[in-house]
Each structure stands twice: as structure tokens, then as C-alpha cells.
Amino acid sequence: MRFIHTADLHLDSPFLGLTSMPKPLWERVHSSTFTAFQKIVDDAIALKVDFILISGDIYDRDQQSIAATDFFIKQCERLNQAHIPVYLLYGNHDYQIVQDTGELPANVHIFGNRVTTTTLTLANHDSVAISGFSYDQRWIQEDQVQKYPSKRNETWHIGMLHGAVRQRQDNHYAPFTTDELIAKNYDYWALGHIHKHQFLNEKPPIVYSGNPQGRHKNEAGQHGYYLVESQGNKLVPQFKPIAEIEWISLTVNALSTSNLAEVERSLSQAIDGKLKNSPFQLVELTIANIEQLSPTIRHLLANGDVLEHLQDQNADNGKWWIYDLLLHQQNLLPSMTDLDEQYWQQAAQEVFTPANIAELTKSLARDADLAAKLTNLDLQQLKQATTQLLRRED
Template sequence: MKQISFIHAADLHLDSPMVGLKHLPADILSRVRKSTFTALEKLTAAAIDRNVDFVILAGDLYDGEDRSLRAQSRFRNEMQKLLQKDIPVYVIHGNHDHLNGSWVHLEMPSNVHFFGSDVEVKELHTKRGEKVHLYGFSYLQRHILDKRIDDYQKIEPADFHIGILHGNEGGGTDHDNYAPFSIKDLYGKQFDYWALGHIHKRTILSENPPIIYPGNLQGRNKKEIGVKGCYHVSLNDLEANTEFIETSDVVWEEVSVDAAAADNFQEILQLCQVTIERLRKASLGTLLTLNLKNVQLVDIHEKKILDSELLELLLDYEKAEESFVWIVDLIVQNNLQLDRKHLINEADFYGELFATIDDYQNLETAIGPLYEHQMARKYLKGLTASEQNELLEKAEKLLIGLLYQ
């Protein structure tokens, strides 16, 4: 039975600058900035460990069109490891590392095969004798907005046909609509596998034949949450098997913690610590956005401590952790249910504020512009006395919440 095995990865973005993280401790910042290289090393190790027939890199190896010498050098070193194991690598360039950029070229090992700006086919004969045709193209410039899928033409004979494409399916994503295509377009080519790139979220568009975005190797910001990696793919005459391989060294996460049941600062601290331990991943670092919801601290002193010292306490435990969970963004959402008497006792200002609210007579004037708006006035009716009071109560709660923050 004919069979092949390969690694499919995309969007390495080597040497990504990881902007906005300068406030991190030096050791953690250094690790974050090296994380794209660490992910590449994990990919290489996986390819060697699984003794694959070849590796596919489906675009955006580098983060920018200038292709830093550091990134090229690290990439070359990893490719040399694969050369020593006689593992070829097939590469297309995407919109970030397009062919028309300006950079100092470092020569790559002979096992690395780059596709040009026109769709072409590269022929591979595996050690067992299978014949594989790989189809793809590299971006000539940053913006490739026309459909290039029509240029992919199946060429026989071959045991397996694999398409490599850096582009957008359907156009309904947060990414720019480069080299657009539809799943129907890919089905029509009757290939055995489609190795996609460009979308950083891991997505399987089809299982038969496999049409896969592996996502990027390493998350680079808080929008790219979760573990990242690549796929180990095995194809034979009857079936396809895919295995996701984790490669990220630093993981971005976002969680919400409901603090409604916490009566004091100590309980909130414990809630956060439990959440951090739950997210801790062996040998991986985590950069966390923590949403602390429904905080209801009444004691003004504890409220001040929460605002000024909670984050510092949580981070203090992480500085020496290899498997750190570092909070890059702490968002506290208060759900205060404080009565007027408590607030008036806390500060004279609140007594004056509530007196102003109780004497407020200008509600109709305040909302008047809504009724004057050409579109809004078609849908608005006059407010009853009960509705006006409800509106004032909501405004009061909003104002108190903002003042307490």
C-alpha cells in the first residue's frame, strides 16, 4: 500500500517583535521574544522523531518582508538538522514575507525547496518509492487579492497530490482576503490534501480530503489564544490520519472569574490564585488576560488594596516560575450594591450627590435630543413617570460605579 507521512505547518512569523510587552520581567520578556524560534525547534524535533517523508511550510515564515538575519540564521540551522536526516522541506512565501521584499539573503540548505511566484509543481520520490506532486506559489508582493486557485492543475501520474496555498476561505474572517478560494474550488482539484496557511486559528475545513489550517506555531498577542502548533499527516490509498502537535512555548489565555461570592479581599485573592493554578501548563509560559467580574467589596480600605496591590501579589509568585502564568491585563468589574446610607457615612460628597439627583428636574431636557433626531424620533414614545424614575436609578448606579472605580 502506498503511504506518506509529513508535517504541515504555517505562519511561523519568526522573530516577531511581540509588541506591547516591554513591562514584562527581563527573563520572561526574553523567553517570549524567543518563543517563535522555540516553536520552530519543536517542529523540527517532531519531524525527526516521527521520521516523516517531508515538511510543508505554508507561508509567512518570517514576520516581515525584511526577513531579519537572526530569523534566517535560526531557520537555516533547523533546516540543516532536517538535511542530516534526509528530510526535504517545501516552502511557499506569504503576504508577510513576500518575494518582493528587501533583505540580505542567507543561502539555505539543499533540502529546502522554495516555490516561485507562479503556481508550479515539485516532484518528490520518497525513500519507499512513492511519487508525490506538491503544488504551490509564493506571493510576489504583499497583496494578492485575485483568485489563484484556478492556476492549480493536477498533473499525472503521481501517487499523491498535495496543494499548498496561503489564502482566505470565503472571505469571512478577521484576516485580509488574500488569494481567496472556496472549499468547492479545492474539492474540484481532486487533490489528496490541502496544506493551507494565513489564518492563525487552527481550522479543519474538510476531512475528506483533508483541508486544514494548522494555525500559527506560536501565539503572538492576546487575540491568538490557546496552544498553537502543526499537524503530522499520514496518507495512504484508503485514508488520511492527522495528529495535532503542540509547538508553542508561551500560550495566551483569557478567562473570567466570578467574584460575586467573595466577601473580602482574601477570598478574591484565593479565587485568582486557584484560577492561575488551573491554567498553569507544565514547561509552558502563559500570558493571561484576567477578567474579575462582580466584585462587591464594601470596605473602602479593601477596595483600595484590590486596586493597588492585587496584581502585584499575583505576579510576585510568578517571577521565578518556569511554567509562569503572568497576568498582562487585569480587568476589574465592580457590581456594587451599596445603599445610600453607607455611602453618605463614607463621604459627605455622596450626600450632596444624592440630594442633586433627588431634586433633578431636567430629565426631559437631557433626553430631548433623542426625540429631535430624524431617525430616532420615529421609534421613541414619551416616557411614563415610572420609566423616568427607572432611568434615573440606572444613571445613579452607573455614576456610583464609575466613582468607586
């Protein structure tokens, strides 16, 4: 048996904060979530997998664009023509009441809003049971694992779940414990919701596939899917990177010179040297040892002139683009005493919480687009953006 486990496609993700990009580059970035899933379908057909599992958040929001739904239907139809079944469930981003699925081709099975199990028989007569459910609301605080049946007589039993490990608080996403999953005696758990690919357990494999395309700097590194194959009486997952674009943070030392052209050339050369044979990279560049630079150049670095020039110079290099430039000394808020810094950090911990953001989005219910953007932003991103605003005020 051979199948693909993916999740969190987030088709049509808005890629907030990158609107200053040149149009061709922006179009490449914006289409990257589509490109990633198309690569998965390409691989599924080439490898002749038995089926594909998609564990939630196919779309980036509960109200999908026509472009996103049309694209997804066409990719599923490609799989249909190749006789590859698709088993999917909806997560907290694309939650919906599962009813008529007439738009999707016949090879697509959508799990309803209650835990159900479907069974298929492979060409070698192995039987495969697959259990899962779709979100019908953004938050599900109740543990759903107790509703999953234990393995019985099937050759293989696979669990699909879009959720997060139970925490002391903020258990909004179908919370579970690893021990609960192990107790079901399944052969594989195909998890979604966490965007970094990782194992929670090896025997049996309890696996987050991560999202196939990172959408912001907090989703750096390789992204892709898992190809899972049977070896004897066990299922063995292998990670396959496919992301069209990767996010990366680099730190380079400032060149000891007062010549701006030399500084910019050295920065570009340093990035080229560190990013050999990589997919296209969106770079957050930190410059260290800036005390070696003249006050004039430091000012040009701080006010964004150098960043803008580097972006213009490298817009067409096909390898990387700098989306942010930081100076090493900016780690702390300027002109703050130690006491001010302490109060700021304490206040930030109290303000930037999921509960506060949720409450804010309720008050913005009439502006659905703005509410969705706030909901989708990472808390760390919000904190960093606020910090940047305070720096500007200084």
C-alpha cells in the same frame, strides 16, 4: 508516506504590549516562536518524516532580522543532515521576489511567485506532486486556484496555499472557495494564513495548520502542527500541540473580604487550580462580583496596583503570568449614557477596518517599524486599546 504540515511560524514576532515583563520571562516569550519551530524540526527528525511543508509567513515581516534568518537556516540544515526535504512558500508577512536561494541548504525548495509544481519520489516509489506559489506583495486579490493544475498520474498530489476563503469584501489574501480546492482532486491541501488550526473539508483534507505559537490573546488555545500519514489511499492528519506558551482568559469570583493580601492569595490559588498540567500560560484575568470588595480594594484593582503586585509575586513561578486584569463592571465605558455607548459602537465599526488601517500605514511609510506594528495588530486589539484610553480619560 509521512510528512509535517506547518505554517505561519512568524519567527521573531515582537509580542507587542508585554514589555513590562521581567527580562527572563520576556526572553522566554520572545523566543517562543523559535522554540516552536525547533520542536517541529526535532519531531521531524525523530519521526523520520519524508518531508516538511511550510505554507507561508515563516517570518513576521518582509525585512527579516539576522537572528531569524540565521536560526531558520540552521534548522533547515539539521533537516538536511537528516535527509528531510523542506517545501516552503512565502506569505503576506514575508512576501518577496523569489530569486537566488543560495543561503538555504540544498534540501529546501522555495516556490516562486507563480504557481509551479515539483515532484519527488519516495523510497517506496510513490510519486508526490506538490503545487504552490509565494507572495510577491502584501496583498494578492486575484484567485490563484485556477492556476493550480489538476491531479494527473502521481500517487499523491498536495496543494500548498497561503490564503483565505473568499468573503463579500476585503479579499486581499489569495481568495478561494472550498469547492475550487476540492475540484482539483488533490489528496491534501496544506493551507496557511489563518492562525487557528482547523479543517475546511475532510475528504480530501483541506487544513489550516494554524501557527505553532500563539502571539497574542486572540490566538488563545493550543497551537502546533499536523502530522500527516498515508492510510491506504487517503492522507490522515493528526494535530500535534507544541506551543511553549499559551494565552488564556480566566474569570474568578472576588473573595468577600476587605484584606488585600487575602484577595491576592485567593486569585493566585484560583489560577493555580485552573491551570494544572498546562504549558506556561499568559493570563488575562477577569474578576467578577467585585461589589463584594471594599471601595479601597476596588480602587487598588482598578488602578493597576494589584496587577503589578501579582506580576511581581508570580514572575518566577514557572507556570503563569498575568498580563492584564479586568473588572467585570468595565465591560462598558464608564460614565456613558446608552446613547453615547450606541454612538461609540457605531463609530468603532466604521473606523476599525482593514482599509482604514492600510491607509494609515501608507502615511507612516517613513517610519517602517511603526507602520509594520500597526499592520500586524489585530483590529480587535486596536479597538480595545482605544477603549482603554477613553476609560483613562474618564
